[in-house]
Amino acid sequence: MHHWIGVHLPRLPIESFCPTWYMPVSDNGFVVLEKGRVLDADAAARSQGVVDGMRRGGVLTLAPNADLRERELTREEQTVRGVAFALLQFTPNVVIADENVVLADVTASLRLFGGLRALRRRVRRTVADVGVTSTASIAPTAEATWLIARAGGGVALTQRSLSRVLKRIPLGVLPAARRFAEWFDGLGCATIGDVTRLPRAGLKKRCGTALLDALDRAKGEAPEVHEWLTMPPAFDARVELPDRIEYVEATLFAARRLTLQMTGWLAARQLAVARFVVSLEHERGRDAIPPTDVEVALGEPTWHEEHLVRLLKERLSRIELAAERVFIGPQGKGSPGLSRCNRKNARKERDPLTTASHAQLGVWANGLSPFEHQRVGLPSSEGFGQSCASRSGCGCSGGSVGREAPGVPSASCTCWSTRAWRY
Structure with a gap:
């Protein structure tokens, strides 16, 4: 059985500007706006009456000295990517999912880090050190891990507990069900468990296959396809x-x-x-x-x-x-x-x-x-040309070695710079 750990960043819009370790010099408040309405605000702004969805004019009336910022998706993407990079120390199988969620397949890492719960604690501590608030989840499938993390976090280690946890998740968390929210509300369906009790043939006819496929992936009854996080050849962060x-x-x-x-x-x-x-x-x-x-x-x-x-x-x-x-x-x-x-x-x-x-x-x-x-010099347009295999005997086909250090594979040698993850 696979084990996935999911991390959701619920306050990413404001924490991409003000990380958790930041101590503001004043109590005027910090507010993030999206299309002229409040998306998120810190405790100082909320103490002055600022609430989600409030217009800019209302914010300036209640908190005239508050720092107002427009939402920056680029900042959020950089923060999520930073969290994903930090989780690579636990497993090479990391996925940046939708809606500010990072998933990690830790099946092969349990023994190295002392078990699933100990690994979960280390993951949460690492994410906290990055400077963002998170909710963590554990489940046998990536889809279920994503749903549980978006619903506030939780643990489901077996199929039985997974079925029980999924039934309690609000239906609005499932993206494939949001466009049919009014229809489900008319039927009295508020959770995923309510939807699973409906006739499957009727759901397929009314909602299509996307909803059923998502539920099947969450329960492990359908295969999952992931776009793994790839490593750049050089680390560059700011x-x-x-x-x-x-x-x-x-x-x-x-x-x-x-x-x-x-x-x-x-x-x-x-x-x-x-x-x-x-x-x-x-x-x-x-x-x-x-x-x-x-x-x-x-x-x-x-x-x-x-x-x-x-x-x-x-x-x-x-x-x-x-x-x-x-x-x-x-x-x-x-x-x-x-x-x-x-x-x-x-x-x-x-x-x-x-x-x-x-x-x-x-x-x-x-x-x-x-x-x-x-x-060993990195490959460049000058001074390189002799194959790595002919000088070092490593057996690769495309590497080149600099003249400064004969016999040592270069950075372009795939057998040298990219190696399998081992424990």
């Missing part, structure tokens, strides 16, 4: 701070969000990092100054988020801000490189990892090869 800051320690929360995403990317690609740089960008304008780079070098390559965050915190505590920061993001320093880790420096229980870097990654690896210190 976080806009919700407000100006005066102390560099305040950037740690945003930096930790980037670190979570980076460790998920590293885990999914079976890589480790030996050096990374976090770039703090100052406010633009006439008196703009260059970004401040915070470089962290490790004694040996690692992919553990706790260790990376601890080192980053130590480095940030030694820096004094020259001007207010507005953005925070990774930025690479030096030449990009790829090298293989020494087996002694890698974790004993797992295969030797690979340290990787890219100019856009913000992580510049300068690790150890099994024999000597060397850097």
Whole structure:
């Protein structure tokens, strides 16, 4: 039986602007509007009488000093994608579903992380560290996991409990049933359990096959097709701070969000990092100054988020801000490189990892090869052309090796840079 964990972000419109770790400097309130009406508001705005659906004029009357923002779907997509990247440290099978839900197939990860419930706690803690509110669910199918997460969360570990949980889910949660809401309301159907008691032939004639197919997928009686999250060749992420800051320690929360995403990317690609740089960008304008780079070098390559965050915190505590920061993001320093880790420096229980870097990654690896210190140049239009198979004997067909380091596969070697997920 498969096990899926689903994470729904119910307050994504406002938390894409103001993460949970953000402490506003005033109590004027923050409101997100969509088409001139309130979509979501924080506690300060709601204490002044702002409610969902209120027009802009009503908000300005009740809370004249509130910060009003239009909904930005791009910000929301970036936040959801950041959550999905963070979950890659638990499983490579992650799906970004509709309506701000991220699904993860953790069937092969249970033993590694101490069981399903322990893994669920770690997932919720990771999502909270990203800075968003979430509701989590567990179910044997992806469709059921999505429905349970959208309905407020819950656990269904067996088919019997799954059937019981699905029957209590409000019918409006199921997208295929929303267009027939008035018809179902006339029949007295308020939950999915009420719909399943109706004649199947009549439902098919009245509502088509989409509704029945969704119910069959949720119960595991029909196959599911997923579009898995694919990993880019280089990690590139950027976080806009919700407000100006005066102390560099305040950037740690945003930096930790980037670190979570980076460790998920590293885990999914079976890589480790030996050096990374976090770039703090100052406010633009006439008196703009260059970004401040915070470089962290490790004694040996690692992919553990706790260790990376601890080192980053130590480095940030030694820096004094020259001007207010507005953005925070990774930025690479030096030449990009790829090298293989020494087996002694890698974790004993797992295969030797690979340290990787890219100019856009913000992580510049300068690790150890099994024999000597060397850097392998990434493929470019000059200086490459000899096949990887002819020099390293790895057996791939399309790799190329730089002249700087003969005998070591390049980043384009598929047998080197993309490896199967192992436990």
